Amino acid sequence: MASFDWSILWRTLQVTGAALFLSTLLGVPLGTWLGLNRFRGHRLLIGLIHTGMAFPPVVVGLVVYLALSRSGPLASLDWLFTPQAMIVAQTIIATPLVAGITTAAVAATPAELLPQVRSLGAGPWQAKWAILREARPGVLVAIAAGFGRIIAEVGAALMVGGDIQGQTRVLTTAIVLETRQGEFAVALALGGWLVGLALLVNLAGLRLQGRTSS
Amino acid sequence: MSVPWAYRLNGVTHRYGERTALHIDHLEIARGEVMALLGPTGAGKSTLLKLLAAAAPATAGSVRLGETPLDQRLVPLEVLRRITLVFQQPLLLSGTVRANVEYPLRLRHQPRRSEKVEAMLDRLRLSDLSSRSAKSLSGGETQLVALARALVLEPEVLLLDEPTSNLDPARVALVEEVLAEFQRRTGATFVWATHNVFQARRVAQSVTLLLDGRLVETARNKEFFENPTDPRSAAFVRGEMVY
Numbered sequence: 061m062a063s064f065d066w067s068i069l070w071r072t073l074q075v076t077g078a079a080l081f082l083s084t085l086l087g088v089p090l091g092t093w094l095g096l097n098r099f100r101g102h103r104l105l106i107g108l109i110h111t112g113m114a115f116p117p118v119v120v121g122l123v124v125y126l127a128l129s130r131s132g133p134l135a136s137l138d139w140l141f142t143p144q145a146m147i148v149a150q151t152i153i154a155t156p157l158v159a160g161i162t163t164a165a166v167a168a169t170p171a172e173l174l175p176q177v178r179s180l181g182a183g184p185w186q187a188k189w190a191i192l193r194e195a196r197p198g199v200l201v202a203i204a205a206g207f208g209r210i211i212a213e214v215g216a217a218l219m220v221g222g223d224i225q226g227q228t229r230v231l232t233t234a235i236v237l238e239t240r241q242g243e244f245a246v247a248l249a250l251g252g253w254l255v256g257l258a259l260l261v262n263l264a265g266l267r268l269q270g271r272t273s274s
Numbered sequence: 275m276s277v278p279w280a281y282r283l284n285g286v287t288h289r290y291g292e293r294t295a296l297h298i299d300h301l302e303i304a305r306g307e308v309m310a311l312l313g314p315t316g317a318g319k320s321t322l323l324k325l326l327a328a329a330a331p332a333t334a335g336s337v338r339l340g341e342t343p344l345d346q347r348l349v350p351l352e353v354l355r356r357i358t359l360v361f362q363q364p365l366l367l368s369g370t371v372r373a374n375v376e377y378p379l380r381l382r383h384q385p386r387r388s389e390k391v392e393a394m395l396d397r398l399r400l401s402d403l404s405s406r407s408a409k410s411l412s413g414g415e416t417q418l419v420a421l422a423r424a425l426v427l428e429p430e431v432l433l434l435d436e437p438t439s440n441l442d443p444a445r446v447a448l449v450e451e452v453l454a455e456f457q458r459r460t461g462a463t464f465v466w467a468t469h470n471v472f473q474a475r476r477v478a479q480s481v482t483l484l485l486d487g488r489l490v491e492t493a494r495n496k497e498f499f500e501n502p503t504d505p506r507s508a509a510f511v512r513g514e515m516v517y
Contacts, residue, residue, distance in 0.1 A: 170365055175329045177367075179359040180378040180423065183351050194368055 065229075069253060072211070072230040075143050079150035079210045084203055087155045091162025091202065092192055096174065106163065112156025117149075121216030124149040128220065141222035146230070149216040154206035161205055165198020166191060197269055204265045211258055231257070277340055280305040280431060280463035281326060286335035288321050296321045296487045298335075305340075308457060308464040310478035310495075312471065312510070318487040319467035320362060323433045326465060327359035339431070355382070358429040362436045362467075364420030366408035371400060374408045375422045382427075394426045397452055413440040421449060425456055434466045438473070450477055471511055475499050483507050 094106060126132050128140040128148075139145045169191055177187045192199065214232035221228035223237060231254045238247035281303040288296040296318040303309050303326075311319050324330040325337050328344040337344040342353050358378075366374045372391055379387045395401045398418050403411065408419060417440045424432060434453075438446045454477065457464055468474055474481050475495065482492040483506070491504040502508045 172361065172363065173365050175324075176361055176365050178354070179327055179329055179357070179361070181351070181355040181358070181381050181427070182378075183381075186381055190367060196368075 076211050078147045082151040083154035083158050087158025091159040094163040095166025109156045109160045113160050118215035121219035124220050145220040149220050150210045154209045158202045158206040161202035165195040169194045200269045282338045284336045286332045289333045298489045306461045307479040310474035310481045311467040312474045313484035317484040356430040358424045359433040360424045372404040394422045398422050431463045
């Protein structure tokens with residue numbers, strides 16, 4: 061492992077972090093809104109999100125590829141085979157998971173909590189924030205699940221990133237490459253890094269969850 | 275400009291689906307007094323309190339807090355903040371007892387919060403619990419913390435839904451004493467829902483009896499208990515089954 065390319069680890073962290081940030085930014089408010097409101101089409105929207113939770117990453121990769129390709133509607137961005145394309149694909153993959161689990165966590169808070177918090181003088185946004193804080197163990201699980209989906213994802217990352225050395229190569233795509241080349245020891249070492257990274261982030265999440273749930 | 279009543283209700287109906295849970299032709303609640311809302315379980319007391327707190331809209335009719343209508347779809351926050359409702363089954367937020375009592379003050383960015391919180395916890399003999407997790411409290415302790423959380427705000431209108439239902443007699447006496455002292459000091463308007471005739475007699479200046487979602491009688495305390503005009507009020511006061 062003397063020639064280990066540390067930029068792969070750094071890029072993995074960058075792409076995963078950016079995709080997780082975006083999917084949290086989209087998924088948590090969407091899940092909160094769905095968990096607190098009932099309206100015509102609510103069940104349909106939940107159904108779509110649940111479908112999105114199980115969406116095959118290669119299909120997402122294909123759609124993003126086609127959108128960013130030379131003849132696609134987003135060709136002018138010139139993002140194909142860049143980390144940005146990987147971030148877009150992984151955000152699309154993880155957002156339904158974050159939104160779906162957040163919806164369940166928010167919906168599980170007592171229905172009377174919102175009127176009780178409002179009766180203490182909370183404005184609409186303050187009340188929603190209070191509900192979200194009560195649902196935070198579930199919301200943290202949602203974010204952890206999103207992280208797990210993103211960091212383990214390889215299909216879409218390969219399709220839209222292209223596994224270009226020094227540019228879009230991340231731990232998962234590097235493992236695929238090393239395995240294909242018969243470099244099993246390197247592939248296993250990279251796998252160790254990947255598992256270690258996932259473990260570290262999840263332990264940090266658990267610690268945060270423990271500190272906030274008292 | 276100022277009207278003598280805190281609330282005025284006209285032709286108010288509240289329905290849950292097809293069922294009419296509450297119908298009141300007319301009711302005025304005096305400003306700066308304690309009105310006991312008397313009635314058995316399911317009489318519509320909690321529904322009425324929710325309408326008074328603007329926590330639920332009336333299906334029909336008008337509810338006014340002073341001159342301000344509460345039946346509009348979006349009641350301004352500054353109006354809502356004049357009213358505090360203590361629910362029958364209060365829910366506390368995650369965190370310590372102290373953080374829960376401080377919460378409504380924090381929402382309003384009030385100064386000297388910890389001073390007010392400590393004084394209120396002390397008054398309700400909750401100081402020993404201040405660092406405890408709110409989720410670990412018993413039902414009675416939860417009810418006391420919910421009361422402390424409402425009183426610390428010094429609201430203009432305090433709506434109480436069976437606030438002593440989970441308390442032992444000593445704590446009931448403490449709560450009645452604290453609430454009476456608070457009301458005298460601040461001149462707040464209280465609407466105190468209870469099914470306990472004796473409590474209503476002890477704490478209120480006026481009494482309203484609700485039965486089956488209908489207003490039976492509203493009168494001054496002495497009049498209601500000593501000379502009720504409606505036979506159902508007389509029977510309820512005697513402890514007879516009138517529902």
